[in-house]
Amino acid sequence: MKAPTFKYLRAESMDDVYAAFAEYGDEAVILAGGQSLMPMLNMRLAQPAVLVDINPIYELSGIVLSNQKLHVGAMTRHVEVANAELVAETLPLIGCAIKQVAHRGIRNRGTFGGSLAHADPAAEMPACAVALDATLILQSHGGARRVKATDFFLGVMSTDRRSDEILTSIELPTQGSNHAWAFHELSRRHGDFALVGVAATAQRRSEGLDGLRLVVFGCEARPRISEVVASRTLVPQDVAEFAAAVVKDLDPMSDLEGDAEIKLIQAHALVERSLNDLLAAQPYD
Ligand SMILES: Cc1cc2nc3c(=O)[nH]c(=O)nc-3n(C[C@H](O)[C@H](O)[C@H](O)COP(=O)(O)OP(=O)(O)OC[C@H]3O[C@@H](n4cnc5c(N)ncnc54)[C@H](O)[C@@H]3O)c2cc1C
Secondary structure, three states: OOOOOOEEEEOOOHHHHHHHHHHHHHHEEEEOOOOOHHHHHHOOOOOOOEEEEOOOOHHHOOEEEEOOEEEEEOOOEHHHHHHOHHHHHHOHHHHHHHHHOOOHHHHHHOEHHHHHHHOOOOOHHHHHHHHOOOEEEEEEOOEEEEEEHHHHEEEOOEEOOOOOOEEEEEEEEOOOOOEEEEEEEEOOOOOOOOOEEEEEEEEEEOOEEEEEEEEEEOOOOOOOEOHHHHOOOEOHHHHHHHHHHHHHOOOOOOEOOEOHHHHHHHHHHHHHHHHHHHHHOOOOO
16 A cells, blocks of 8 residues: 655754644654654555654754763664664663664664654563663653653553654663663564563662562553562562562453463563573672
């Protein structure tokens, strides 16, 4: 199929974006890397009247370290995130997970912000953003709004972003040597969306792991921190019990990739594997 007819606006500045929102309201849709939006247009799953191309706005791209936070511009391409030493050094969870996002050609165009704004429940970056307690910066003509990733994702391709807001950047608290991380996903082929995945971080303590933030994705309608593990210290003897409790807390949805029951079995294996990884990174004394 071919895309429906739409008007194309090339935004050279943020003012151009706000002007498009003011003139066209809900009918104006941001075009970032186009790697999800264009297929959706071609399949007629989206039929916006106006595409607002933000590719010319260079200030929306880039990765900067400041005040122990990594500030990633929304238009930063997946390939830039994957190649950035800053990311590998300060947020190895993202450095690992980004390599699982699609294929090279798609990573060359697709953007970090686009992936979050699109909010596919099987996508890797939204899960990492939640696990890492990221904050999203949304700008409208009226000013900026900061939203925690934990509050941003509402459901399948549904977020807290208002139609007059553009996602401009993402703030991620950096992690040091006292942090452990784990990432696992099951997919049919490398580069496919996850059937089920897990992104997790924790702080290393001599007696175990504290501050566990574990997200199962591709399973529920949105990535969220497991409430079971968030408030407890994890020691090796607890892994089986923890994994079972995490899976019991899930509310999986059946989709084209598998039914809910199978997702639970897959999630159980990945949660257990992730917890063991986190503990393996733990220096016991
Ligand atoms: C074959 C294929 C395989 C893929 N596999 C994976 C995969 O394994 N994992 C994965 O995570 N992704 C995968 N993707 C999707 C890819 O990662 C996209 O790059 C990403 O989902 C969207 O980023 P984009 O920059 O292309 O956004 P676009 O396609 O341009 O936009 C997507 C949506 O987000 C909105 N949007 C984008 N940027 C902003 C912004 N700054 N502010 C407000 N709204 C915005 C758009 O309006 C649109 O609704 C795949 C895509 C394809 C085609």
